[in-house]
Amino acid sequence: MAYIRAHETSQKRKGRAVKRYEVVWREPVRDDYGLPVHENGKTKMRSRQESFGTREDDEARRDELNLARHTNTGTYALAEQRKAGDLPFGYYAQAWIESQQAKVAQGRLKQRTLDDYEKVLRRYSLERFGGLAVASLSPRDCERFLADLAARHLAPKTVKHAWLALRAVLKSATRHGAIPVSPTEQVDFRTGHAVGDREAFQHHPLTAEQIASTARIVGERYPVHELLAYFLPYSGLRKAECAGLEIQDLEFTTRPGQPTRCVVHVRRTKDRRGGAWVTSTPKSRKSRRSVPLPHRLAQRMRAYVAEHPRAEEPTAPLWPSRKNGGRRVKGKHTVAELDWSQPPELGTWFETILALALVESGLPVSCPARNG
Template identity: 60%
Template sequence: MRYAMQHDALTSNPCDRVDFDGKCATGDREKFQHHPLTAHQVAQLSTAITGSVGELPAYPVYALMVEFLAYSGLRASENAGLEVQDLDFTTRPGQPTRCVVNVRRTKDRKGGEWLVSTPKSRKSRRAVPVQPWLAERMHAYLADHPRADEPTAPLWPTRKNGGDYRAHGQRYAVPLEWSRPLTMGTFYDTIMKPALKAIGLPASRPATTTAPAQQGVRLHDLRHTFAVMQLMAGVHFMQVSRWLGHSTFVLTLDTYGDWIPEEEGGAGNNLPQPEAVAAPTPTPEPEQSNVIQLFGR
């Protein structure tokens, strides 16, 4: 299965697409079959989650979260573990707002319980700066966050119990619950999947008794989206690796090597021409004399 849509700013790059043939992936192992979105597709997905496409319910908070994931590269458990205190803002008059996301913990829901842990490696505990436009949006979001004055409050809300559908089958937005973290798997199944379908992108699903498994866009592909867009923009892979929290630079190369463009900071052989240096002036040889020295000096 293959779905392609050209990036509005990077149309010349052959990997600027969602490629389900895996032709832009390195290696044959399943975990390397990543399917990054383009910036245009991220915008489409976000718009769909705001309720502006079809009959989908409106979740502006989660629309912002999708953009946040695609432009910060955080893992799902890291995103669930974010608290209000983990965003550091710098605001100065006449200057764009700056924001650094401090990745300090992960949260996973297993067996009905929330498990809080530290990121899986030392390099996973990191600070990720976000773009000024996203910093402005996150600053405005926290200004309206109902628990912004509580440092340990979850950054992203979950939804209250009550289901996704009305009795007659019409979808509606379930009220938000700001006291508990968001279960990322549930978010993918109930919100992101319908939004992907609404914009014509396939979502991943496991095999059932009536249908085979489908490999489509996963939640983790928003992390891949961040990595690919940064590399295609010419950001050095070592910097991208630090932002991703990879344990080694080799892991970043192994996973994303095919997206490092030769013409933009990748493998291009662009060493400068050596400067021209004037040839040295030869030293004249001394004149020969037929006088024989009898005594040394």
């Protein structure tokens, strides 16, 4: 039960110490999903307090907390919830994540996709609804959720993913009999004020001359990456697909009187997560493909592989990473030593190398290269 605690301060008024009041109560310690934490079979509790300017304000807050004790969304409700509808949103979020983990085990969902789902849930939905009884959520709550996302000036894609994660959890709650219908079904996600009013992204593909200019600037620091700056736009591979390439994924053929041909087999992806490289399969079945390169680029790739320090190792990374540190000449950018033992982290490469080259070429940094 909440109560008021008084403290004497060092301030004096009419010769008497001025008192400061605070409201004190105990509540369950919750995990990231809003569920109570248990230790030795008991709910772990913590003490909380809030301080207000006057005793009247403290008494109002105390009464509010004590009244909330008897409601689904109150301070003490989690320890007393039994019915499905009274269980918190966080409970069903956790159950939904576990159901998706089963899909990962069956090969029906990628781990990195599930990681993205969980990250979005934690950042947006659980922050707002984690400890609330799932049956207490209304369409109005969901509308406000959308409006608040838009007010953060998030990208429309981020708003969409946050909304889809919320909808998925509430649909799971309906399947568990906690609520008759999901409140998200009564909200029009397409409402302009909810999802934001941003102009659609405009693609500005680079010309062959612009690609050559940018690659030349990249090559002034890293000659090997000059070829990478050509390879990315003319192959059209995604970052993780390019990072996942190995020596064995390039197939060269040469016929008498004809130029060298090179086909890139996209078989895997690699993402850096938690300081380690995680290998997975491409985004979809169609993403597992073979990409032919233009003849001139094919010839350069053949010469590159011939000089690759680990060319005799089929599973060696095709492209090198950069080691930490590096040397810097006055007036020049820092140049780090290449690391042929692991692939490049292309997100960082785009920001620290390619973006600078684009700026020096007088091109927009957001300008993606055209697939050749």
